[in-house]
Amino acid sequence: MNGRRAARDRSAAGDEPAGDGYFASVSDLMVGVLFMFLLMLTVFALNYKDAEQAQTVERATYEAAQRDLEQQQTLARQARAEAARESLENEQLRALLKQATARIRQDLGERAASRTSLLIALQRMMHERNVVVSIDPETGILRLPADSLFATGSATLEPRARAVVRTLADVLVTTLPCADAAPCSRSASLLETVLVEGHTDRQRFEGLDIAASQDRNDRLSADRALAVFLELRRAQPGLDRVVNAAGQPLIGVSGYGERRPRADAACSAEANCPANRRIDLRFVLSPPASIEMQPVLDDAGGRP
Numbered sequence: 001m002n003g004r005r006a007a008r009d010r011s012a013a014g015d016e017p018a019g020d021g022y023f024a025s026v027s028d029l030m031v032g033v034l035f036m037f038l039l040m041l042t043v044f045a046l047n048y049k050d051a052e053q054a055q056t057v058e059r060a061t062y063e064a065a066q067r068d069l070e071q072q073q074t075l076a077r078q079a080r081a082e083a084a085r086e087s088l089e090n091e092q093l094r095a096l097l098k099q100a101t102a103r104i105r106q107d108l109g110e111r112a113a114s115r116t117s118l119l120i121a122l123q124r125m126m127h128e129r130n131v132v133v134s135i136d137p138e139t140g141i142l143r144l145p146a147d148s149l150f151a152t153g154s155a156t157l158e159p160r161a162r163a164v165v166r167t168l169a170d171v172l173v174t175t176l177p178c179a180d181a182a183p184c185s186r187s188a189s190l191l192e193t194v195l196v197e198g199h200t201d202r203q204r205f206e207g208l209d210i211a212a213s214q215d216r217n218d219r220l221s222a223d224r225a226l227a228v229f230l231e232l233r234r235a236q237p238g239l240d241r242v243v244n245a246a247g248q249p250l251i252g253v254s255g256y257g258e259r260r261p262r263a264d265a266a267c268s269a270e271a272n273c274p275a276n277r278r279i280d281l282r283f284v285l286s287p288p289a290s291i292e293m294q295p296v297l298d299d300a301g302g303r304p
Helices: 002-128 159-175 210-235 237-241 294-301
Strands: 134-136 141-145 191-198 251-255 278-285
Touching: 002 134, 002 141, 002 159, 002 278, 159 210, 159 237, 191 210, 210 237, 210 251, 210 278
Parallel strands: 191 251
Antiparallel strands: 134 141, 141 278, 191 278
16 A cells, blocks of 8 residues: 555656646747747738838829829810810801901992993993093903094194093093092092003104113103093093092003003004004902901901
């Protein structure tokens, strides 16, 4: 009995060191596990922080891209609105231009028709007074042949020619718009000027070369036109009161020498051509009133 008890006591005493070692190993293991857990937790926290920062950067990038997109969309809407506005303005401008063009064409047609009626009336009244003249409605010309007015190489009106010019003055003063009234507004709306034009043929003056002969014909044509112009004014002083839209005298003078032969003359290429020795009265139409284009100019001038 005592032997067995002593054996148990020794056994129990021998087991003490074995239990302490076991618990020490478990404690070390738990410490290692806890360290690993803390380490993993730290790594996770660091990764989470990095991920959070990356997400913040991505969100900021996305928001910036969204703002840029919204700005671009706003600019695109503004551009479309501006394009639509300009398109509307262009359509309105084209409509105004079309309207103004139609008015100007109508005005020009009416002026040309009025000038033709005036030339026909002048020709008829001259024929009634036994003076033969020709007219060209397209160019607005009433033509007096110079051979019936001047001697060859002369700018002095013959007595019969003086009577012809005085007859023309009487007809003009009764036919030109407002010729007998002051101020003359109707003539300003129709005519810019009435030019008394002198012309010669291409004959060379004896003893002169071509250039000198041309110079002599220039002076001769101008002198002849001036002679007719002065006689018209002497016969009817009222012609000086006829003015254009600018208030300038309507009747003027020009000389072209041999430089403008008649295109319809059979002898236009010949030097000695009676048809080219002439006095023309050219009725020049006044330009359309600028008021016709004013709406277009105002609209175009007011655009940014």
